[in-house]
Amino acid sequence: MECAGKGRGTRCLGPPRRRCDRCGAVAYCSSSHQILHWNDHKEECKRLEQQMKCVDVLNDFPFTFSQEATLQVLEKKETRCLFLSKRGVHQVGMWLYECCCGESVTSSDHSSRSNDVWHLPRILCPCNEPVSPISKQLSSWKDYYEWRCIPLHSPVALLLHWPLTIYHATQAVLGSSNPEIRDKLYIHYLGPEKELLQLAVFTELHALFPGVHVHIELVGPSIPQNRDGERINLFNYAHCLEADCICKSLSENLSWDVPTSRTSKVTLQLRRGFYHDRYRDIAKDFSPHLVIAPNAGIAAYASWLPTIELIKEINVPAIFSDYCEEACHLGACCISTVTGHPLTFPIQINPFRQPMVVENSALFLPCYSNCFLFGI
Template identity: 55%
Template sequence: MECAAKGLAAEPCAGGVADRRCGGCGAVAYCSRVHQIIHWRVHKEECERFAEQMRHINALSQFPFTFLEPPALNHEFPSARCLFLQSIKLHQKGLWKSECICGRDVAPLKGLSVEAEWNLQSSLCPCAEPKNPVSSALASWEAYYQWRSLPLHSPVAVLLHWPLTLYHCVQLSRTQTPRYDGQDTLCIHYLGPEKELLQLAAFGELRALFPSVQIHIELVGPEVPKSRDGEVVNISRYACCSDKSCCCKSSIGSKDLSCTAVTLKLWKGFYHERCSDILKDSVPQLIFAPNAGVAAYPSWMPTIEMIRQTGIPAIFTDFCEEAAHLASCCISSITGQPLKIPIQEVYLEIDLSRNGM
């Protein structure tokens, strides 16, 4: 760990590892007692909050998966993510390409996010209709894997955390009934997509999670390439497995868009810049912003104000509880109101760094 007082003290940090942890929270560390004392004027206001977060940090890491962390990094695979994918023979393959640090340029890869496959056997991925519809709201990865008859060593959660977190947030927003406003449709505005743009096929799983519902998702963000602005993507099947004889192959090449269950439209730019155009034809039941980093990016401020004016329910997620706390402070400051849904664990989110990587 890096010394928490780095840059605050006149004298530089002592050499070696900052292994002197705060006795109150255990969340921050220092290189020396002197630096710990200097940092206290900053840390004293956050120490109790950090201590509370540390008390249940293990719960955030208790995923049921059995796929293993990679061995030590080497010169060929300096990234833990790339090394992990190589260990399960998925590096630079299909939907997994954008998980690497080897390049994520989405502009020239139009269609890859829909046509790419799981590159896994049918027993390891959700490539076809579920055996049974969802009987009750799924609350954990273990429940999802059991419902989809997947073994816990299947890595598909790495890609499915986008649609499954979205599914969980729909439940939180209390729109979990199969009919929305008297119609079989669900409209969502999805803010700030990045590598999801190369993993859109994974959103086909929403067909199983919301059976008989036409789902319309507006993907809005500055990372959408200009060449893809306005592009409409129809997903009428699940991403295919690698088994040549699997039934999932029978739908390949289908041009019948009348059976499309998930429609995605891409918009380049910030939501507050494009909102007026989007709302002309698409009024959402939910606005969703995954891993938003609200406190880190001032560009969220006018977007949050715009959402406040519309009165549409919105859920933001972030990469850790402290980031969510800082985001909630920013949101409450802008809206002048406390959050209607308190900060909580989003049980269906996953980050490999939480799984020992």
Template identity: 55%
Template sequence: MECAAKGLVAEPCASEARRRCGGCGAVAYCSRAHQNVHWGFHKEECARLAEQMSRIDMLKQFPFTFSVESPALNHTFPSPRCFLLESFKLHQKGLWKSECICDPEVTSVKDLSKTTDWSMGSALCPCTEPEHNVSTPLTSWKDYYRWRSLPLQSPVAVLLHWPLTLYHCVQLSHLQTSKYDSQDTLCIHYLGPEKELYQLAVFGELRALFPGVRIYIELVGPAVPKSRDGELVTISNYAHCCDESCFCKSSIGSKDLSCSAVTFKLRKGLYHERYSDIVKDSKPHLIVAANAGIAAYPSWISTIEIIRKVGIPAIFTDFCEEAAHLASSCIASITGQPLRVPLAVHPIRQA
């Protein structure tokens, strides 16, 4: 770890930061002198960080067996994620390309929304209709895997984090999805997509999560390629497995799923800059931003002001609990009101 007092003192750190704060354990120092200097800043956050650190074990608790062991890194696979993908022979393949960080050029505009294959056998992925609809709300990955009859060694949660986050946000907002049947449309404005743009096929799982519901999603953000601005993409099937004999590739297994299709409209730019154009086409029932980084990007200020004015329910997730705390402080300062839904750990967070 880096010394928490770095940049606050004139003299450089004399050694590695191995001296952890005894109160929270979240920050470390190279020396007692640097710790004393930093206390003036740290004392206001120490108790909060201690509370967050008390939940570390809980945050690490995933049901998956695929992530139990991580091989040593090397020059070929410099990240645990790349190691994981290679262990399933998924490295730089199809929908998984944008999860690879060893080659930043592995995804391109031409890959956007074109890949629809899990690149895995049917036993490891949800490529067909579920055996039954969700009877009670899913509250964990274990619930989801059990419902979809998936083994815990399946890595699909890495990609399904996106549609399952939308599902969780709909549950939190208390939207009655039963009224958005084939005669109406559930409209969601999804802000700041990045990796999701290259993994749109996995959002077909929303059809299983909300059977019979027509879903329209505006994907709005700077990462949308200029050449795709305004494009419509419709997902009316589940992503396929790689088994040639699987039911998912059979015309007999294909249904007229237009009544429960997921339609995306891509919009390049910041939400507050595009808002007047967007609402001409669609007025949202819910606004969602995943891994938003609200405290890190000043451009969120104008977007939050727009959301406050229109009064549409909005749910944000962030990269970690401390980032979420900073985001909530930013939102409260902009809106002048506390959050209606208190901060909580995302139960179907990214694996």
């Protein structure tokens, strides 16, 4: 974490150990930098103070590893690398990009066959159909783990937050009995990055939307040029480690433009570029039921402004997520400025946020991938 007053005329005198007495969310290297920053900070201070009151709620997960993945990481007693190493999934398969060791890896470096495996025993991962269909709307990680018969010491939620966030956003905005999505669900998914190395995790949408053909257009500048236009058919679930498991009964889990007579219920289409530039081409095939933008960072990137204008024009519900409530607040202000209207989906905690805190965040606020949701 850097001094909140960095660059205010003088060099920082050391690490930022002096926290704001009121909000406790920012820190300074010295009293002089704190004084210089006050004119900027005073408007956000009270808001950050309120957000800090949610710390215990944000850190509340049902897993046996929850304290290790939250407080111990925040206190630098634990790291993502060590957490993953203890569970035998450090730098392997879909887990490759879950720590800083994989930051230099690009989605074009690995074929589907190298990253469609959980690298866990079958008891710890959803590698097959659920024992029973969903009998109620899932509203927490505990609900999901109980339904999928996965023990609470399994780390799979660290990857499953992607499809579960899609599920939660769809249920919250469109509802479970919407006749428009009884057979097909079309989603435009904006700004994918690390998901491009974890695409096999989206096979869980088979279980979450039984009997529904889910088609997702993944659109963003991080998609490599050589993958633009690539279509991926997800037939089965990501594999476990056990050679005799039924998940190995089919030779292919992901089909990458391979001709087949089978009809996939989950398809992904990769599109390189900004949504506002690519939408017209994409919409020739179908209009989306929902737009989803994970960890959007709307206030940080000017490229979001024409995209928000487009979403307003096409009048399709859109759900955004971000790492902390303050990022969502800033994003919501940008949206309201463009649309002239307040949010129709107010800022709220995502029950399916990733259950490991982000290391080295800009604020003392706990930050999680897909932590808060908001939308129009």
